[in-house]
Amino acid sequence: MILNLEDELLDLLSNLDVKSFIMASSAHEETDLDVAFVEGSVSTEEGLERLKDIRKRSKILIAIGDCAVWGCVQAMRNQEMSMKERMRKVYDKEENFYDVLEPKGLSAYVDVDLEIPGCPIDKIEFLNAVLSLLHGDLPEVKDYPVCVECKLNEYQCLLVEKGMPCLGPIIVAGCNALCPGLGVDCIGCRGPIRDETNAAEELNVLKEKGYDEKYIKNRLKFFGANFGEIAKLSKMLEKKQPGKGGK
Amino acid sequence: MKYVKLPKENLDAFVENLKTHGKVYGPVKIGEYYSFQEINNSKEMSLEYSRTMIPPKKFFLKLKERLFTFNEEKGEYKETLEEEKIVVFGIHPCDINALKLMDKIYIDETPDKYYKMRRENAVIVGYGCHPDEYCFCHSLGTNYAADGFDLFLHELKDGFFVRVGSDKGNAIVSEISELIKDVEGSDIEEFRAAERKREKEYTLELNIRGITDMLALAYESEVWKEYADKCFGCGSCNLVCPTCRCYDVVDNVNLNLKSGERLRRLDSCMLRKHGLVAGGLNFRPTRIERLRNRFNCKGSLREDTLNCVGCGRCTVYCPSQIDYVEVLKKVRGEL
Numbered sequence: 415m416i417l418n419l420e421d422e423l424l425d426l427l428s429n430l431d432v433k434s435f436i437m438a439s440s441a442h443e444e445t446d447l448d449v450a451f452v453e454g455s456v457s458t459e460e461g462l463e464r465l466k467d468i469r470k471r472s473k474i475l476i477a478i479g480d481c482a483v484w485g486c487v488q489a490m491r492n493q494e495m496s497m498k499e500r501m502r503k504v505y506d507k508e509e510n511f512y513d514v515l516e517p518k519g520l521s522a523y524v525d526v527d528l529e530i531p532g533c534p535i536d537k538i539e540f541l542n543a544v545l546s547l548l549h550g551d552l553p554e555v556k557d558y559p560v561c562v563e564c565k566l567n568e569y570q571c572l573l574v575e576k577g578m579p580c581l582g583p584i585i586v587a588g589c590n591a592l593c594p595g596l597g598v599d600c601i602g603c604r605g606p607i608r609d610e611t612n613a614a615e616e617l618n619v620l621k622e623k624g625y626d627e628k629y630i631k632n633r634l635k636f637f638g639a640n641f642g643e644i645a646k647l648s649k650m651l652e653k654k655q656p657g658k659g660g661k
Numbered sequence: 662m663k664y665v666k667l668p669k670e671n672l673d674a675f676v677e678n679l680k681t682h683g684k685v686y687g688p689v690k691i692g693e694y695y696s697f698q699e700i701n702n703s704k705e706m707s708l709e710y711s712r713t714m715i716p717p718k719k720f721f722l723k724l725k726e727r728l729f730t731f732n733e734e735k736g737e738y739k740e741t742l743e744e745e746k747i748v749v750f751g752i753h754p755c756d757i758n759a760l761k762l763m764d765k766i767y768i769d770e771t772p773d774k775y776y777k778m779r780r781e782n783a784v785i786v787g788y789g790c791h792p793d794e795y796c797f798c799h800s801l802g803t804n805y806a807a808d809g810f811d812l813f814l815h816e817l818k819d820g821f822f823v824r825v826g827s828d829k830g831n832a833i834v835s836e837i838s839e840l841i842k843d844v845e846g847s848d849i850e851e852f853r854a855a856e857r858k859r860e861k862e863y864t865l866e867l868n869i870r871g872i873t874d875m876l877a878l879a880y881e882s883e884v885w886k887e888y889a890d891k892c893f894g895c896g897s898c899n900l901v902c903p904t905c906r907c908y909d910v911v912d913n914v915n916l917n918l919k920s921g922e923r924l925r926r927l928d929s930c931m932l933r934k935h936g937l938v939a940g941g942l943n944f945r946p947t948r949i950e951r952l953r954n955r956f957n958c959k960g961s962l963r964e965d966t967l968n969c970v971g972c973g974r975c976t977v978y979c980p981s982q983i984d985y986v987e988v989l990k991k992v993r994g995e996l
Contacts, residue, residue: 422916542913548918549914554911555934557933558933559893561897562929565714565897566724566900566927568724571694571978574978576693582895583981612892612893612894
């Protein structure tokens with residue numbers, strides 16, 4: 415998404431001294447950094463060591479994308495089975511060949527100064543964050559739900575008026591409610607709001623609307639499996655009988 | 662107050678005349694909800710609407726807007742808003758009373774030039790309504806607009822009983838003298854009977870006597886915890902409220918790092934950052950505190966009125982179906 419900033423990229427780069435950006439340049443320097451933007455989830459011991467090294471070298475560490483913030487879809491089955499069981503299911507061996515870890519976002523392991531969520535990120539949100547930093551400001555952190563953007567755009571409430579399983583109330587805004595604006599219920603690609611989201615109530619509301627627990631659990635875990643309350647709900651629901659699927 | 666009659670067959674011609682006073686907006690049905698949208702003729706409107714999701718405050722305190730652009734190098738800023746004449750057709754009494762409350766804040770107490778300019782550039786045409794199960798405006802005395810409009814239309818069998826509420830309204834009426842008639846005794850009787858009937862249609866009651874005391878006394882109540890557990894903190898209640906008026910601003914800098922723009926959007930006291938101040942202190946860090954604050958704000962007196970007009974929007978649009986009236990009944994110990 416960063417490289418998709420075609421109109422702004424050259425001006426932006428003229429303000430920056432890029433030491434490493436493997437997707438854009440073969441020049442690569444492992445040195446101390448003012449700001450490190452890190453994407454991807456931590457899913458191996460090797461990745462974790464690399465992250466810790468980057469943290470040590472950087473004044474500001476920014477997680478970009480849902481992988482780096484919450485662990486994204488690869489974390490969807492977290493809490494459901496041990497790494498041994500997973501290895502057995504996939505490779506028929508219990509041995510953890512690749513030192514794989516349960517996928518998690520960066521903040522599970524190191525201090526993160528700013529999170530730019532989204533799967534994918536919104537390129538303008540990224541641009542504004544970089545410009546804020548260059549200007550010497552704190553980037554704007556959106557820590558309110560998608561509902562706010564639906565109301566500001568006067569989009570119909572898909573949850574209230576159409577009974578759709580919209581995750582808007584628990585998912586962090588910043589997408590300008592793109593999907594609900596097109597009549598598509600939010601699946602949560604920007605992840606929950608850290609230390610704030612009321613996931614238990616989303617479960618209640620969707621159950622009241624007739625959706626089944628397993629379906630809701632999968633929906634909540636799609637992008638938010640590592641969010642404390644969703645992990646807790648997931649464990650609770652795992653103990654119950656599995657449901658029959660969607661509405 | 663001056664009263665005239667507009668025959669039904671002249672409604673479209675009346676709307677045509679209103680167009681000469683600005684862009685005309687009216688309640689339009691979109692899917693399952695209503696919204697004030699620009700209209701070309703009266704047939705595009707759904708005048709029997711219950712309530713719009715977003716109240717007409719959006720015309721005066723915009724949901725989101727750019728206030729100005731700035732240039733730090735030159736030390737200047739340039740306002741970017743445009744003056745526009747508008748007519749808002751079909752506003753219900755609760756929403757008119759809500760605008761009067763907004764006027765007290767943004768015109769009288771802490772003037773907001775953008776709000777004031779837009780109010781001055783607008784013609785308000787009220788429209789009579791019938792309550793549904795969420796309306797409790799009669800409990801707040803906001804089910805009738807005594808003033809705060811230029812013209813107010815009450816439906817009669819064969820026309821509209823029109824109350825003329827301002828000089829602006831009077832000027833419009835004099836422009837359309839060929840479209841209107843004098844009211845007759847039978848029209849007055851029909852209007853009075855309809856108002857009597859409407860009074861009896863309310864099914865929801867909220868006792869507001871002493872509500873400010875009741876809220877203060879319920880500060881430690883379990884009610885707040887009970888509802889905070891249900892609350893998403895999503896801010897929908899504030900954003901659809903016709904009297905909520907908090908906003909937030911953000912500056913975006915351009916690539917040259919010298920110029921930029923200041924944006925403003927409606928804010929909500931249910932959002933975490935609403936109580937966040939410089940230095941990182943948040944004076945309402947939990948949903949319990951935010952929910953209690955919201956109810957206390959709505960239930961606080963502003964001269965002789967509460968910050969609520971009983972429109973029912975916060976209950977209708979709450980994703981977890983928190984019932985505003987039910988909460989206040991629990992605060993009082995009625996439930």
